[in-house]
Amino acid sequence: MKHLFSALQSVIAAFFGVQSENKRQSDFQQHSPRSIILIAVGLFILFISAIYAVVAWVLNT
Numbered sequence: 001m002k003h004l005f006s007a008l009q010s011v012i013a014a015f016f017g018v019q020s021e022n023k024r025q026s027d028f029q030q031h032s033p034r035s036i037i038l039i040a041v042g043l044f045i046l047f048i049s050a051i052y053a054v055v056a057w058v059l060n061t
Helices: 001-014 021-030 033-060
Strands: none
Touching: 001 021, 001 033, 021 033
16 A cells, blocks of 8 residues: 555656656656556546536536
């Protein structure tokens, strides 16, 4: 569980652009690129879905 939380934290930091180069290199040594990519794609889909839901809600009101 700690491994998953660490990968999730790394992806969120990368989304906001606040991750240092040393932390990024450390994350890719600790985690597999596949897990990082899967988490990033999942968060991206969640983000796009949230934007779509907000826009649909605003246009309906």
